[in-house]
Structures are given as structure tokens and as C-alpha cells.
Amino acid sequence: MSFLKSRGRVAAVAILAATLAGTLSAKAEYPEKPVEMTVLFGGTANTTAQLLAELMGQELGSPVVPVARTGGGGAIGYAHVQATRPDGYNIVWNSNSINTTHHLGTLPFNYEAFEPIAQVSVEIPVLAVNSAKGWSNLQEMAEAVKAGDKTINVGISGKGSFTHLASAALFDAMGIADKVNYISYGDGKAPIELLAGRIDAAIQWPGQFLSYIKTGDLTVLGSTGAQPVSVLPDVKTAKDQGFDIDISMWRGLAAPMGTPEEILVKLEAAAKAATESEKFTSASANIGYEPAFKGRAEFGEVIAKDDAFYGELLGELGMSN
Structure with missing residues (x-):
């Protein structure tokens, strides 16, 4: 009898352990807590970020919280996010400013300090x-x-x-x-x-x-x-x-370099769903942006191309570091 009771206890413990393991595994799935989105500017940038954060939070099942860190043409916000752990809980609502601040000498690092997540919108001056x-x-x-x-x-x-x-x-x-x-x-x-x-x-x-x-x-x-x-x-x-010029402001999301691939994939998917939603599209006319989703790979190419463009332009203006 005692032997059977002992076996029963062992089985119960095993079942409990398996249940706990499953629970812990589920809890460990990203995101476990709110994701902080650093916003570099006010105006249209801030308004769009607020809406994007709300929609992405719905997709991720965890809040995305916009936090204003303005100043230095974006340098203050970039420096903050770049210094955080690359765990997906700190992302930046970035723009062409990552290129201009670096070439102006305001930032000691360039766009390569970040992993591109997705381009979200374009604003045409x-x-x-x-x-x-x-x-x-x-x-x-x-x-x-x-x-x-x-x-x-x-x-x-x-x-x-x-x-x-x-x-x-x-x-x-x-x-x-x-x-x-x-x-x-x-x-x-x-x-x-x-x-x-x-x-x-x-x-x-x-x-x-x-x-x-x-x-x-x-x-x-x-x-x-x-x-x-x-x-x-x-x-x-x-x-x-008749004037040969093509300059637009893109806005998107980036994470510190070294952020795990599986987390970037989730953030990219959430950004895509948010950008292509009816709410985001309909709001564009009132806020003044053009929804323009690009995935990580294509977005990375856009950033690199713009970095060369703005480096050359600032050099011609005598403003590069």
C-alpha cells in the first residue's frame, strides 16, 4: 500500500513539475512586460508614435509605452536606447535623424548601432x-x-x-x-x-x-x-x-544592436499589422503622414543609403563633423 502511495506521490510531483515548467515557459515568451518606445520629437512624430504604440501593443499582447526623450536633434533619445540591454524592451521611433545627428558630430555612433525593425511612415515636406x-x-x-x-x-x-x-x-x-x-x-x-x-x-x-x-x-x-x-x-x-530633388522624412523603429532575431521578427510583425490597419491608414490624412511599411531588410537598405546621402550633403554645406 505504501509503495502505491509513494508511486502516486511521485506521479503527482512529476505532473506538477511539468505544469510549472509549461507555465514558466509561457511566461518567458516575449514580451513579458511593457515595451518602451523612445520618441525623439514632438509634433507629427509624437502623434504618430502614440497611435503606433497603441496598435502595436494590441498585436503584441503587452503595452508599448511611448516615452519622450527629445533634444539634440534626436541624439538624447538615440544615446539612451543604444545604452540599454538588447532584449526588445527598449526601442526607438527613429528617422533620418540617425544619419544627420551622426554626421553633424552630435552622436559618437551611427545607424549601425541599431537593428532595423521596420519603416512605418513617410512625411513629405x-x-x-x-x-x-x-x-x-x-x-x-x-x-x-x-x-x-x-x-x-x-x-x-x-x-x-x-x-x-x-x-x-x-x-x-x-x-x-x-x-x-x-x-x-x-x-x-x-x-x-x-x-x-x-x-x-x-x-x-x-x-x-x-x-x-x-x-x-x-x-x-x-x-x-x-x-x-x-x-x-x-x-x-x-x-x-523642373528642380531635381527628392527628400522625404521616413520614420520607423529600431532596437539596440544584438537584439535577438526572434524578438525582431515579433516587433516587425506587430509594426506591419499596425501600419496596415484601417485605424492607422485613416489617421494619416489628419496627422499628415503617408503609411509606408518596409520590412527589416529593406528598411536597413533605406537607412544605409540615406546615411551616404546626408553625409555628402552636410559635407557640401560645410556642416559635417
Whole structure:
């Protein structure tokens, strides 16, 4: 009898051990806890990140928490994430800024310090002016500036910022780079500065200008990407107007180098599902971005290509480290 009882106890212990092992194994499956997403900028970048985080959290079955770490053109946020453990619990909502901050000398490392997860969206900058200028396209602006005897004031987010580089490339293509004076302003202030007459033109994201375009106060002369902006379909690209330029802001996700492959696969899948969801697509018109998913491999190629482009551009502007 005791022998049978002993065997029963052994069997019970074995079953319990197997159950616990299965439970522990399930708990160990990524993600076990919230994933922190570092957000580098405010404005459109922050709004899009909030939505993306919500949708990815639903896919992963664990919250994705956006945390603002702004400053240094993105350098502060990149440095934070790069220094964290490569376990998938710290990711960064990155952009072309990974390239520009490095070549400006703000970051001691480049894009190779991160594993690409996925490209999520693209934002195409547009050039706006006060409608009182009377210009309706880039050619009219170029002719007026060339004929004038003064420089024009162009608003930018800051020296070396994306808006600065996009502006410099566009005005170089238009042949008026030597007649431009750049003035830095705070986030979201481009329309106010244009309306007040403190600046003559500004390149920014379409969402900042939409309400002022509807009232007729501002006019958008052109966009800098290869394709027209969906929220401003009647605005021609610079290339369509005869100026050879193609600059857009991509945004996506990256993790510290060394993050396990299986975790990157899960994050990529969650980003894909979020980007292709109806909620993310429908929100794009109001926020001002274009959903543009690219997987890890293709996204990595985009980042590397842009790194070479911005390194060369900053060098031509005399701004590289």
C-alpha cells in the first residue's frame, strides 16, 4: 500500500513539475512586460508614435509605452536606447535623424548601432509662403528672389535639422541658395512666423499648414518628395516643376544592436499589422503622414543609403563633423 502511495506521490510531483515548467515557459515568451518606445520629437512624430504604440501593443499582447526623450536633434533619445540591454524592451521611433545627428558630430555612433525593425511612415515636406507674396509655384519664387536685391528669410527648426537640410537642397536646385538667410524657430511655429512676416518661406510637414491653406492665408508652392502629398494632391513636386530633388522624412523603429532575431521578427510583425490597419491608414490624412511599411531588410537598405546621402550633403554645406 505504501509503495502505491509513494508511486502516486511521485506521479503527482512529476505532473506538477511539468505544469510549472509549461507555465514558466509561457511566461518567458516575449514580451513579458511593457515595451518602451523612445520618441525623439514632438509634433507629427509624437502623434504618430502614440497611435503606433497603441496598435502595436494590441498585436503584441503587452503595452508599448511611448516615452519622450527629445533634444539634440534626436541624439538624447538615440544615446539612451543604444545604452540599454538588447532584449526588445527598449526601442526607438527613429528617422533620418540617425544619419544627420551622426554626421553633424552630435552622436559618437551611427545607424549601425541599431537593428532595423521596420519603416512605418513617410512625411513629405512642403514649402509654404504667405499668400500675400503672390507666388503660386517654385519657379515664380525663384525668379522673384533672383531679381531682388535682398536675401530672403527662411524658417527652419534648427541648424542641421531636417528642415534645414531639405531647404538647403531645394534652394540649391532652384539656384537661389546664395540669397537665403536661415532663421530658427520653435516646433510648430512656422505658420505664425509666416503670417507675421518675420520669415518669407518655410519648409515643414503639410499638417502644420493645412488650416491656413484652407483660409487662404498661406500658399504651398511645392513638395520635396518623389510623389505628391496625399493631403495636398494639387501641389506639384519640385521635380515636376523642373528642380531635381527628392527628400522625404521616413520614420520607423529600431532596437539596440544584438537584439535577438526572434524578438525582431515579433516587433516587425506587430509594426506591419499596425501600419496596415484601417485605424492607422485613416489617421494619416489628419496627422499628415503617408503609411509606408518596409520590412527589416529593406528598411536597413533605406537607412544605409540615406546615411551616404546626408553625409555628402552636410559635407557640401560645410556642416559635417
